[in-house]
Amino acid sequence: MSAAIRAALLTFEPRAKVMAARKVAREWRLGRLAFDFDVAMPHEPARPLAPELLPPNCMPKRGKAGSERGRVALWHAVAHIEFVAIDLALDMAGRFGAEMGAEFVSDFLAVAAEEAMHFALIDRHLASMGSFYGALPAHAGLWEAADETRHDVAARLAVVPMVLEARGLDVTPAMLDRVKASGDKIGARLLNRILDDEIRHVRTGVKHFVTCAENSGHAPDSLWKSLVQRHFHGQIKKPFNDSARRSAGLPLEWVSGLVPLRTSVITQPREAAGGIRPSPT
DSSP states (O other): OHHHHHHHHTOOSHHHHHHHHHHHHHHHHTTOSOSOOOSOOOSSOOOOSOSOEEOGGGOOOOOSTTSHHHHHHHHHHHHHHHHHHHHHHHHHHHHHHHHHOHHHHHHHHHHHHHHHHHHHHHHHHHHHTTOOTTSSOEESOTTHHHHHTTTOHHHHHHHIIIIIIHHHHHHHHHHHHHHHHTTOHHHHHHHHHHHHHHHHHHHHHHHHHHHHHHHHTOOHHHHHHHHHHHHOOSOOEEOOOHHHHHHTTOOGGGTTTTSOOEEOOOOOGGGSTTOOOOOOO
16 A cells, blocks of 8 residues: 555645545555555655745745735645645654554544645645645755654654644634634634544544554653754744634643743744744754
């Protein structure tokens, strides 16, 4: 099955990647793929010719909140996050499935299929605004956390679902308020659906991380803190979406004392799931 996952990761055209991710998940669910991991995952996934990927400090300003330009830019940023999230979930299953087992593979292929669905829905929403994914530049740093943790499943789980995707739980309510204020009812329904799914995705990461900790004889909270300190070079920011984090099984106590916490106004979609760029070391 690793060959099928690799092929999906190396599919560069966005809509084709959506279809490839959903196909792999479906074929595995139906028992049509063997539990074999004889093909290595690529160092990084294929990327489409557009959007142009830029460093965070080179990203153009989005435009006034509520303006048509601002709305398109916001949804384009969310689409990019979801597109990269497809690859993050596929890579998780393909890179670490052999050591973690069939349930792990099932869980993360299901996540990949849901991220693909999110992207497809957002891409359709962009089309309704006269735009498309690739029309604007996008954040270049979303793969860095995956690259840094490619040799350690516990570190990957600690940083990607439990920091980056958990950040998505925190920022979505503020984004939802903005979308509602603009009168975008379809967009509000999309964000609510995505939030519900992302809670489950973070819960999946927490479940398998706890298993890793227990198997290695470490307390989950102390192991998580040590791995985040080693591999995540950004800041854990308040405010938190306490109810969503609790639903995801991510105790707020784990964050306490990890790093100095800085309150921020969280309205940037690039801070959402998979969207924080670790700062340079």
